Amino acid sequence: MTYSELSELIFRKQSYLCVGLDTDPRKLPTHLLGESDPVFTFNKAIIDATADLTVAYKPNLAFYEAQGPRGWESLQKTLDYLPADCFTIADAKRGDIGNTSGLYARTFFDPTAAGLHFDSVTVAPYMGQDSVMPFLDYNHKWVILLALTSNPGSADFQRQPVAEQELFEVVIETAQTWVGPDHHERLMFVVGATQADELTRIRALAPKNFLLVPGVGAQGGSLTDVSRYGLTPDGGLLVNASRNILYASSGADFAERARAEAQSLQRQMAEHLATLP
Ligand SMILES: O=c1ccn([C@@H]2O[C@H](COP(=O)(O)O)[C@@H](O)[C@H]2O)c(=O)[nH]1
Secondary structure: OOHHHHHHHHHHHOOOEEEEEOOOHHHOOHHHOOOOOHHHHHHHHHHHHHHHHOOEEEEEHHHHHOOOHHHHHHHHHHHHHOOOOOEEEEEEEEOOOHHHHHHHHHHHHOOOOOOOOOOEEEEOOOOOHHHHHHHHOOOOOEEEEEEEOOOOOHHHHOOOEEOOEEHHHHHHHHHHHHHOOOHHHOEEEEEOHHHHHHHHHHHHHOOOOOEEEEOEOOOOEOHHHHHHHHOEOOEOEEEEEOHHHHOOOOOOOHHHHHHHHHHHHHHHHHHHHHOOO
């Protein structure tokens, strides 16, 4: 999906919601446990209940990898089931020496390899340019680079001073030079919703790049603050919510309650979009 397609989707659906498919088999409603693939059955119901309200889905790989081969199968079926009008994110936080990153990129982007065809993958910047370039070599795919994450430990390295800046600012500025002037067309940054205070500074460095913003809901980030300081004329935000939506109910009404949570976020997003000039 291109930058303009993603932007168009946001205004058409009046939403910049990303539903995080962090499906933990231990948290599934008990009535699903007799299914042959309960994780996929759950995901399918969540997708059916939220597809018109969301522009992106983000399975976090940890939840699937922890299930071994069964998890990969559930992931692949889930990805294949996702509607075409949704941006797909493999939240895998990969990055290694170039030779190895090339294989990670193949895994998520080349369907002839592992059967996966994500639009984007989250990548850790710590190992530098040669660890990120193999992902960027896939011209029609996106890299979502960790910049300022939502967790308390983000202060340990990301907030360290480097010259006149903090490390996350160096990451944002430097990564843009790896792609060229149109970097916003396939380079996003992860900024936690719990870091909304920094969004004005981040927008000064990355005025057009989409930001993937996890941390509303269960982690306490404010959708209002993120929207106020992060929205751009093209939308520019994908705000993720996982647990709040997936586990709104542990009963037979889980999909209905998930929809209600997603709808509440989508309605707030529509109001924020209406304030754009
Ligand atoms: O800075 C980051 C980067 C990634 N995440 C991931 O997003 C979701 C958040 O889940 P919630 O249940 O909505 O808190 C999860 O997959 C994290 O691994 C993040 O939270 N912060």
